[in-house]
Amino acid sequence: ILNVEQSPQSLHVQEGDSTNFTCSFPSSNFYALHWYRWETAKSPEALFVMTLNGDEKKKGRISATLNTKEGYSYLYIKGSQPEDSATYLCAFLGNAGNMLTFGGGTRLMVKP
């Protein structure tokens, strides 16, 4: 079983704050790293699929970076809004397997 860890487990910020969280994954046999956003009572939705070391992806106020050599990815949210409140999941795909391994998620709560 692969070890994919996310930190922190939960985060409370004020509206307007910028924030970031971490996904750690095995640094060997890397194939892809996914980020998903999961709002309460909804389905997880993909934010980014990252495949290359040094990748940076951006969607609106959310961006992500990838370091496959050291086995981590950061997700950044600039100027958090209440609608950003959700659980953010990362998932690792190794080149030796066919399955995404998900981290436990970071639950973000943005207070107005």
Next chain:
Amino acid sequence: DADVTQTPRNRITKTGKRIMLECSQTKGHDRMYWYRQDPGLGLRLIYYSFDVKDINKGEISDGYSVSRQAQAKFSLSLESAIPNQTALYFCATSARHRDEQYFGPGTRLTVT
């Protein structure tokens, strides 16, 4: 209309009963997956299928079985439900191996 649908959305059943959860997709994807989510844990893969004739066990397949009736349909069965199978179950699809996955709305299953 949703691209990935699941039925039922909620189900309460008794220990020892057989139950089937159904998933249908209109995205035309070959790859389909069943996950379960437990509080505090990430999504864990139960079974996955890369086409109608290809079905594979995931991380936690014991106590579950699946059927891929067509490209668009992938069902999950609990042959004899037990209380620790109480969880939120998600079906997902993807176009290719490393592509983002599209999730259904989830089925909340309670086994009493």
